[in-house]
Amino acid sequence: xxxxxxxxxxxxxxxxxxxxxxxxxxxxxxxxxxxxxxxxxxxxxxxxxxxxxxxxxxxxxxxxxxxxxxxxxxxxxxxxxxxxxxxxxxxxxxxxxxxxxxxxxxxxxxxxxxxxxxxxxxxxxxxxxxxxxxxxxxxxxxxxxxxxxxxxxxxxxxxxxxxxxxxxxxxxxxxxxxxxxxxxxxxxxxxxxxxxxxxxxxxxxxxxxxxxxxxxxxxxxxxxxxxxxxxxxxxxxxxxxxxxxxxxx
Amino acid sequence: xxxxxxxxxxxxxxxxxxxxxxxxxxxxxxxxxxxxxxxxxxxxxxxxxxxxxxxxxxxxxxxxxxxxxxxxxxxxxxxxxxxxxxxxxxxxxxxxxxxxxxxxxxxxxxxxxxxxxxxxx
Numbered sequence: 622x623x624x625x626x627x628x629x630x631x632x633x634x635x636x637x638x639x640x641x642x643x644x645x646x647x648x649x650x651x652x653x654x655x656x657x658x659x660x661x662x663x664x665x666x667x668x669x670x671x672x673x674x675x676x677x678x679x680x681x682x683x684x685x686x687x688x689x690x691x692x693x694x695x696x697x698x699x700x701x702x703x704x705x706x707x708x709x710x711x712x713x714x715x716x717x718x719x720x721x722x723x724x725x726x727x728x729x730x731x732x733x734x735x736x737x738x739x740x741x742x743x744x745x746x747x748x749x750x751x752x753x754x755x756x757x758x759x760x761x762x763x764x765x766x767x768x769x770x771x772x773x774x775x776x777x778x779x780x781x782x783x784x785x786x787x788x789x790x791x792x793x794x795x796x797x798x799x800x801x802x803x804x805x806x807x808x809x810x811x812x813x814x815x816x817x818x819x820x821x822x823x824x825x826x827x828x829x830x831x832x833x834x835x836x837x838x839x840x841x842x843x844x845x846x847x848x849x850x851x852x853x854x855x856x857x858x859x860x861x862x863x864x865x866x867x868x869x870x
Numbered sequence: 871x872x873x874x875x876x877x878x879x880x881x882x883x884x885x886x887x888x889x890x891x892x893x894x895x896x897x898x899x900x901x902x903x904x905x906x907x908x909x910x911x912x913x914x915x916x917x918x919x920x921x922x923x924x925x926x927x928x929x930x931x932x933x934x935x936x937x938x939x940x941x942x943x944x945x946x947x948x949x950x951x952x953x954x955x956x957x958x959x960x961x962x963x964x965x966x967x968x969x970x971x972x973x974x975x976x977x978x979x980x981x982x983x984x985x986x987x988x989x990x991x
Contacts (some may be wrong), residue, residue, distance in 0.1 A: 635873055637925045638914055641932055642874040643881035645907045648883020652904050655892040667897040 697858065712856040716809035727786035731777045735849045736821050738766055740834060740841045760793040763800075763809050765830040767791065773823035775813035777851045781805045782812075784854040801856050808840075817845035829846040874915070898947075899940040902954050906939035907932055909961040909968075916968040919975035 629710050704835050740763070743756040763780060770778055778785045783800045790799075797804045813820055821843055825831055831841050892900045910932040917923035939957045946953030 634923055634925045634928075637929060638911075638918065638923070639874045639877035641907075641914070642978075643877035643913055645904070645911050646878040646883075646906050647882020647885040648900070649909065650882045651890050651892060652897075652900055654886065654889070655897055656901075657895070658891060659897065667894075670894060670897065735972070741963065743877075822938075843926075 630760040635827045642760075646707060663830065682858070690762065693723050726858070727777070727784050730853045731814055731851045732848055733776070734817050734847050735775070735812065735814040735845070736770075736817055736842050737846060737849065738770070738811040738813070738824055738831070738840075739768065739808055739840075740811075741837045741840050742832075743837065745838045755837065757796070758807055758809060758834075760798045762830065762834060763798055764791045766809075766811050766824065768825050769830055770813040770815070773815065773820045774822060777814045779851045781810055782852055782868055784852055786854045788858070801854070812849050812851055814849055814851055876919050898954070900942045902957055903936040904939040905958060905961045906935040909965050910935050911966040912965050912972070916971045916975070919979075921974055
């Protein structure tokens with residue numbers, strides 16, 4: 622039948638067959654390509670696609686579970702972080718109040734404007750038979766100066782670099798002054814931090830302690846300073862008898 | 871005779887050139903459908919050789935066999951049975967049969983003078 626002229630009917634047959642063959646070729650090629658893609662991507666033949674789909678679904682579910690777990694953990698983490706922040710804030714405020722308490726107790730070195738009052742024994746020669754106490758500075762004089770400064774609004778006071786705190790006593794030990802547990806010798810330098818003008822004004826007031834000391838020829842100086850330093854209290858605080866009211870009766 | 875082969879090659883080239891892919895869900899069905907069409911084409915070729923080719927039978931066979939094979943596979947999936955294996959076996963046997971006939975026809979075609987002997991091969 623090849624090469625021999627045929628009626629139109631035969632040509633139609635041949636054309637139809639050719640078209641179908643072409644269609645088959647096309648579909649074959651497409652299918653082969655698809656199969657090749659599947660095998661190269663999934664390493665399985667198309668016949669096992671169902672199995673792959675099953676595994677995929679399982680994996681998908683597992684991932685979903687894990688995603689949810691991650692979400693939960695994130696939430697928990699955020700919560701913990703919030704708590705940590707709260708804890709840090711509480712700690713910060715605690716630290717702040719502790720610092721304030723230490724400052725109130727005099728355990729913090731301080732600086733600021735204020736005055737320095739210096740008093741010393743008088744250099745006036747003693748007359749015969751005169752009481753030597755008249756030319757000596759007594760603890761009561763220093764105490765009076767300190768009290769005047771407190772009253773004038775001093776915020777921190779040190780005498781010869783010994784910080785005065787709540788329980789500081791000033792007393793007399795022979796020819797020296799006992800302040801806290803330290804002996805102080807003249808000249809006495811009282812450093813007070815506060816408003817310099819007010820402190821100076823009040824401490825030098827007519828009829829005040831310095832006025833009186835000057836009357837008796839004691840060398841007295843008052844200088845103001847913009848940046849004075851008062852050291853921290855170095856002693857201890859021991860309570861053997863006193864205890865807070867309320868807690869634990 | 872060379873025209874259908876040429877058509878097949880052109881179809882193959884077209885299919886390779888065009889980057890169309892069968893959706894993954896239908897790969898199984900299209901594979902069995904293609905086997906059905908291979909069977910139809912081979913059957914058609916055999917009919918061409920023996921001169922009993924009928925375009926209507928061929929076309930209807932092509933369409934119906936293809937769809938039926940795909941449908942059978944779908945039914946198998948529905949029932950959880952590998953029915954498509956039956957289709958594969960049936961088509962394969964038919965293809966082998968037809969290829970055998972074609973081979974004999976071709977042998978007769980080459981040795982035109984001795985068709986009787988070729989028939990017994």
